[in-house]
Amino acid sequence: MTGPTAAPEPAPGDRRSPWSSTVRRTADGSLEVGGRDVRDLAAEYGTPVYVLDEADLRARARAFVTAFTEAFADLAGADVYYASKAFASVAVDRWVHEEGMHVDVSTGGELAVALRAGVPGDALALHGNNKSDAELERALRAGVGRVVVDSLAEIDRLADLAGRLDLPAPVMVRVTTGVHAGGHAFIATAHEDQKFGLSLASGAARAAVDAVLARPELTLLGLHSHIGSQILDLSAFEVAAGALLRLRAEVAEETGTLMPELDLGGGYGISYTGADAPPAPEEIAPALAGVVRRASADLGTPPPRVSVEPGRAVAGPAGLTLYTVGTVKPVVLDDGGERRYVSVDGGMSDNIRTALYEAEYTAAVAGRRSEAPTVVSRVVGKHCESGDIVVRDVLLPDDVARGDLLAVPATGAYGRSMASNYNLVPRPGVLAVRDGEARFVVRPETEDDLLALDLG
Numbered sequence: 001m002t003g004p005t006a007a008p009e010p011a012p013g014d015r016r017s018p019w020s021s022t023v024r025r026t027a028d029g030s031l032e033v034g035g036r037d038v039r040d041l042a043a044e045y046g047t048p049v050y051v052l053d054e055a056d057l058r059a060r061a062r063a064f065v066t067a068f069t070e071a072f073a074d075l076a077g078a079d080v081y082y083a084s085k086a087f088a089s090v091a092v093d094r095w096v097h098e099e100g101m102h103v104d105v106s107t108g109g110e111l112a113v114a115l116r117a118g119v120p121g122d123a124l125a126l127h128g129n130n131k132s133d134a135e136l137e138r139a140l141r142a143g144v145g146r147v148v149v150d151s152l153a154e155i156d157r158l159a160d161l162a163g164r165l166d167l168p169a170p171v172m173v174r175v176t177t178g179v180h181a182g183g184h185a186f187i188a189t190a191h192e193d194q195k196f197g198l199s200l201a202s203g204a205a206r207a208a209v210d211a212v213l214a215r216p217e218l219t220l221l222g223l224h225s226h227i228g229s230q231i232l233d234l235s236a237f238e239v240a241a242g243a244l245l246r247l248r249a250e251v252a253e254e255t256g257t258l259m260p261e262l263d264l265g266g267g268y269g270i271s272y273t274g275a276d277a278p279p280a281p282e283e284i285a286p287a288l289a290g291v292v293r294r295a296s297a298d299l300g301t302p303p304p305r306v307s308v309e310p311g312r313a314v315a316g317p318a319g320l321t322l323y324t325v326g327t328v329k330p331v332v333l334d335d336g337g338e339r340r341y342v343s344v345d346g347g348m349s350d351n352i353r354t355a356l357y358e359a360e361y362t363a364a365v366a367g368r369r370s371e372a373p374t375v376v377s378r379v380v381g382k383h384c385e386s387g388d389i390v391v392r393d394v395l396l397p398d399d400v401a402r403g404d405l406l407a408v409p410a411t412g413a414y415g416r417s418m419a420s421n422y423n424l425v426p427r428p429g430v431l432a433v434r435d436g437e438a439r440f441v442v443r444p445e446t447e448d449d450l451l452a453l454d455l456g
């Protein structure tokens with residue numbers, strides 16, 4: 001176990017860097033992103049604010065598309081879906097689509113945003129363990145490219161609906177393979193006790209395939225699995241892909257139907273603190289292609305077209321949150337040591353991941369350079385909850401003070417998308433920066449927005 005560390009300095013091109021690729025220190029020590037000094041951004045747009053580096057996000061989207069297109073060129077090809085739960089907005093869905101991605105949505109809201117962004121229906125995948133009839137109908141009417149079914153009951157509901165609407169319903173079956181991955185480790189178990197998917201081990205996945213084949217209103221595209229999040233060890237995908245390809249071969253042999261597609265989900269890890277070197281798309285794609293090539297050859301079945309669904313790895317590193325420091329309080333610990341509590345003007349309402357998952361982040365004083373010695377600090381929010389922690393432990397300069405700007409990198413995914421109005425704090429806007437220009441792609445909420453919902 002290593003102790004707390006300070007945020008690494010921006011290092012464009014270093015995959016361990018938690019900062020997006022256009023973040024730099026200016027000559028006088030401030031941070032700059034997308035060609036804009038954070039002091040100017042804070043003065044013009046206020047804090048807290050999510051700052052999204054458009055060039056960085058686009059480059060990550062493009063890197064996935066290029067790597068998968070190249071690695072699967074001699075197989076049956078590949079598609080990359082942006083998992084828009086990571087952060088869905090009209091601008092971002094449009095950017096990723098312009099860079100060649102398809103988009104995966106898991107609610108009516110995400111569907112509406114993707115359609116508003118101009119993503120065509122056939123480039124959309126609809127997910128969800130509890131899709132409403134209305135969501136299924138809207139997806140079919142939009143000509144959705146695939147519905148990923150998640151239960152036996154949903155198969156019949158979807159088939160009935162497709163029949164009634166007389167619309168095509170391309171389907172993938174979400175399979176739980178028993179492989180769970182996240183962070184550094186993965187485990188493979190036979191039994192499942194979670195809400196997503198249909199178990200391979202229990203036979204539910206095979207039963208679902210048979211149920212889809214039995215309904216002429218549905219077209220069976222293939223099998224889908226999503227094995228976890230923040231995955232740094234690609235071997236977990238190998239185990240899951242192998243299991244899915246075996247089921248595909250078994251179905252082909254027993255029913256004569258060879259499913260044309262295979263979706264291996266998302267979950268590719270990113271660097272949150274500088275400690276991890278996450279795999280790049282240029283490593284992920286050939287690794288997965290190798291698994292599909294070998295397993296298909298071993299099983300004697302032609303390879304499927306493969307899709308993947310990165311969310312965090314596209315949007316996460318492209319975002320940072322800019323806060324202003326308020327109260328700074330030293331707290332004496334039981335062991336006689338000290339921890340500095342540095343309060344910022346946001347907190348668990350704009351980043352719930354630390355409280356929810358004990359997620360790790362780092363933070364840096366953003367508006368100036370400090371040569372002061374560092375102290376163990378905890379970055380906390382302004383909410384009425386002692387678990388309102390943004391960064392659990394980080395070394396910050398001893399002279400951090402009220403009014404300083406503080407930047408938390410790698411908040412582009414599952415930050416704004418999981419934000420709340422706890423304590424009736426308006427949610428921050430999302431400010432896109434590129435080549436020296438800044439514009440809100442999601443405007444900040446105001447107290448008037450909150451009051452407008454309250455009918456008295």
Ligand SMILES: Cc1ncc(COP(=O)(O)O)c(C=O)c1O
Binds near residue numbers: 127
């Ligand atoms: C089915 C599915 N696909 C893709 C993702 C995206 O995962 P990540 O953002 O970790 O890449 C998720 C995340 O929960 C998911 O459930």
